[in-house]
Amino acid sequence: MNETIFRAARVVFSDGVRPATVHVREGRIARVSHYDDVPAGAPVIDAGPCALMPGVVDTHVHINEPGRTPWEGFESATRAAAAGGITTVVDMPLNSIPPATSARGVTVKKESLEGRVAVDVGLWGGAIPENTTGDAQGLAKVLREGAMGFKCFLVPSGVDEFPYVQADDVRAALKQIHGTEAVFMVHAELPGPLDVAAAEMAAEVPPPDPRSYRTYVRSRPRAAEDQAIELLYALCRETRTPIHIVHLSSSGALETLARARDEGLPLTAETAPHYLHFDAEEVPDGATWYKCAPPIRERDNRERLWAALEDGLITMVVSDHSPCTPDLKRLDEGDFMSAWGGIAGLQFSFAAVWTEARRRGFGLHHMAQWMCERPARHAGLHGRKGRIAEGYDADLVLLDDAAQTTVTAPFIHHRNKLTPYEGRTLDGVVRGTWVRGARVYDGHTFLPSPTGRWITRS
Numbered sequence: 001m002n003e004t005i006f007r008a009a010r011v012v013f014s015d016g017v018r019p020a021t022v023h024v025r026e027g028r029i030a031r032v033s034h035y036d037d038v039p040a041g042a043p044v045i046d047a048g049p050c051a052l053m054p055g056v057v058d059t060h061v062h063i064n065e066p067g068r069t070p071w072e073g074f075e076s077a078t079r080a081a082a083a084g085g086i087t088t089v090v091d092m093p094l095n096s097i098p099p100a101t102s103a104r105g106v107t108v109k110k111e112s113l114e115g116r117v118a119v120d121v122g123l124w125g126g127a128i129p130e131n132t133t134g135d136a137q138g139l140a141k142v143l144r145e146g147a148m149g150f151k152c153f154l155v156p157s158g159v160d161e162f163p164y165v166q167a168d169d170v171r172a173a174l175k176q177i178h179g180t181e182a183v184f185m186v187h188a189e190l191p192g193p194l195d196v197a198a199a200e201m202a203a204e205v206p207p208p209d210p211r212s213y214r215t216y217v218r219s220r221p222r223a224a225e226d227q228a229i230e231l232l233y234a235l236c237r238e239t240r241t242p243i244h245i246v247h248l249s250s251s252g253a254l255e256t257l258a259r260a261r262d263e264g265l266p267l268t269a270e271t272a273p274h275y276l277h278f279d280a281e282e283v284p285d286g287a288t289w290y291k292c293a294p295p296i297r298e299r300d301n302r303e304r305l306w307a308a309l310e311d312g313l314i315t316m317v318v319s320d321h322s323p324c325t326p327d328l329k330r331l332d333e334g335d336f337m338s339a340w341g342g343i344a345g346l347q348f349s350f351a352a353v354w355t356e357a358r359r360r361g362f363g364l365h366h367m368a369q370w371m372c373e374r375p376a377r378h379a380g381l382h383g384r385k386g387r388i389a390e391g392y393d394a395d396l397v398l399l400d401d402a403a404q405t406t407v408t409a410p411f412i413h414h415r416n417k418l419t420p421y422e423g424r425t426l427d428g429v430v431r432g433t434w435v436r437g438a439r440v441y442d443g444h445t446f447l448p449s450p451t452g453r454w455i456t457r458s
Contacts, residue, residue, distance in 0.1 A: 008047030055087025055395030067097025093126030251304035286334025380457030
């Protein structure tokens, strides 16, 4: 039968953890049966004390290749993913040159990853003024080339080739994709509150210290997020097209999200591991590797995000892995205001969330919901990714959930090693990662021939 058997006393499903045997044939899960159902002669991978989990699906990763490959590339990013138990990533459309804002941009990215990725990779398209209001069929062309959906910014993205959009652009985009099932994702900050904060800080004597993390947090007030999400709520209500808020940081927006949920509107939100693991009070001055936008906020804000995740108001957690070269972090000056924003954390995203989740009494089945099943559904991969179930890809992870590891530079597989997780002791160690039944990571080394593929929506 050419079956491979995975057997574990603790197999992680989205509704609980229980003993089971997982039968894998030709890269797919053929069936899931009781623990002792092992056909004679079939090769068996026994989990022992480890839990057998579905592979993590990370739908918010900035890989930056081609164009800014020194920041991160497909080979290094997907190896880091495999080491962190991630079997599928979806790459964001910006920071690469060209960006994935056109059919050509998607094609160039697709060609860049072929034969070079350790895990499966999907691609988001980008929404900018040119393909929303400038070209009435612009987004449709990007979808036809294989993009899974779209990402836009309501404030400057930081790179000139990916301009931000305004309300009319968003409205036009939502009308273009209505009925396609493609998701429309938004970096939800508005320029107005940022401009007000900048003006207030510019008038202060003496000026605020740019090395102070508190200065940076003041420059990105919660109001920028809160007002943006109010605008998106109104546009979602008007068009009834699904809108997804990426990397939610401000707990002040939760009331708007609750109102949308109560009204049955398709307005959803994710948050990121760094908002759930770190807090503003612990960020040292000058430690620019903690800088991201929106910023890591205060401890009380973090606990509100955890409560919203438990309540289902925040639906999922994805990494927002956004690295750069160390020089862009202004390490010599420690200047938060001029440093590039973005946190390198792909490899440690699951462990960082698990470390905090288990302290709050959550189980591995919650992790499977937040970081496997729901992101897969978000990307249109339900039926293929994110669950241990018949017919799904055999994307599996052996997790030693009780073990701990301290993050050190030699262990970091990102291209650039600068990360706020360095020196942290995190719970959960990946002992093995399989993508479509092929072992790509054994806890120490990687399969020499990459077997990951470019994937599109189901």
